[in-house]
Amino acid sequence: NxxxxxxxxxxxxxxxxxxxxxVAGNSTASAVILRTTEKSVWTNEFESIELTCLIESISTNxxxxxxxxxxxxxxxxxxxxxxxxxxxxxxxxxxxxxxLLILNASRSDTAQYRCEVAAIDDQxxxxxxxxxxxxxxxxxxxxxxxPEAVTxxxxxxxxxxxxxxxxxxxxxxxxxxxxxxxxxxxxxxxxNSSYTMNTETGSLKFRSVKKEDAGEYYxxxxxxxxxxxxxxxxxxxxxxxxxxxxxxxxxxxAAFIFVVVGICQIQKSGYCSCKxxxxxxxxxxxxxxxxxxxxxxxxxxCGFVT
Numbered sequence: 045n046x047x048x049x050x051x052x053x054x055x056x057x058x059x060x061x062x063x064x065x066x067v068a069g070n071s072t073a074s075a076v077i078l079r080t081t082e083k084s085v086w087t088n089e090f091e092s093i094e095l096t097c098l099i100e101s102i103s104t105n106x107x108x109x110x111x112x113x114x115x116x117x118x119x120x121x122x123x124x125x126x127x128x129x130x131x132x133x134x135x136x137x138x139x140x141x142x143x144l145l146i147l148n149a150s151r152s153d154t155a156q157y158r159c160e161v162a163a164i165d166d167q168x169x170x171x172x173x174x175x176x177x178x179x180x181x182x183x184x185x186x187x188x189x190x191p192e193a194v195t196x197x198x199x200x201x202x203x204x205x206x207x208x209x210x211x212x213x214x215x216x217x218x219x220x221x222x223x224x225x226x227x228x229x230x231x232x233x234x235x236n237s238s239y240t241m242n243t244e245t246g247s248l249k250f251r252s253v254k255k256e257d258a259g260e261y262y263x264x265x266x267x268x269x270x271x272x273x274x275x276x277x278x279x280x281x282x283x284x285x286x287x288x289x290x291x292x293x294x295x296x297x298a299a300f301i302f303v304v305v306g307i308c309q310i311q312k313s314g315y316c317s318c319k320x321x322x323x324x325x326x327x328x329x330x331x332x333x334x335x336x337x338x339x340x341x342x343x344x345x346c347g348f349v350t
Contacts, residue, residue, distance in 0.1 A: 111123035
């Protein structure tokens with residue numbers, strides 16, 4: 045005769061509610077049924093987002109509607125007893141029939157949200173929907189580190205980091221306003237360069253710097269919400285100055301010899317007294333043919349006197 049028997053059980057406020065009813069030709073009549081347009085949504089920081097909780101079927105007038113925010117596994121009320129509460133108290137509102145509109149979204153709003161509808165007069169008096177929200181955050185200006193000068197053939201590393209963006213930023217390096225390919229071997233222009241780029245950490249590492257690696261470098265951090273870049277910095281590349289290094293070493297040796305000769309001349313002129321560390325009395329230097337003589341131990345213990 046087209047009549048179907050429906051038996052509904054649900055858990056409401058820690059109580060099990062079951063009922064048996066006969067439904068003519070429609071087993072879902074007198075049952076709360078919810079749906080949403082999308083179970084995983086996103087928005088950019090400071091923008092608005094609407095979480096949809098559509099009531100497809102209900103018989104009870106003025107059903108009880110609640111929204112809960114679940115972050116790190118801990119639920120808290122967002123809409124309870126007909127008012128917005130919690131950290132969304134002044135940034136959200138309920139729209140008919142049970143949609144939650146979040147205004148001026150914050151990064152702290154990233155969480156799961158559960159819409160719950162209870163209708164005590166319905167045969168199936170309760171239903172819920174879980175929606176995941178991700179609030180994307182645009183990267184801030186990354187911190188970049190570029191060496192001012194390096195020598196040909198040496199190794200060096202450029203750094204770029206940014207900690208505010210969500211999802212986590214990806215990094216891209218530019219040289220003279222031209223984007224560097226992640227693998228230099230894929231480009232004829234950068235084929236001879238020895239760098240390796242890590243887009244996850246922002247590292248640009250040169251195994252052996254070449255003259256053509258000199259230039260103006262900057263890094264860009266980007267994610268789905270936007271991008272930001274640091275100020276350009278110049279890296280100069282110099283040839284190894286063999287002559288300069290040799291002259292510096294030679295100058296150091298000459299200075300050392302000059303100091304040693306000066307000390308010896310002072311000692312020979314009799315302006316220093318020598319003290320044997322085994323005695324406590326000073327000795328008068330003995331002269332022979334107007335030349336001063338001292339033992340090697342005495343020379344090592346020589347000190348200036350006034």
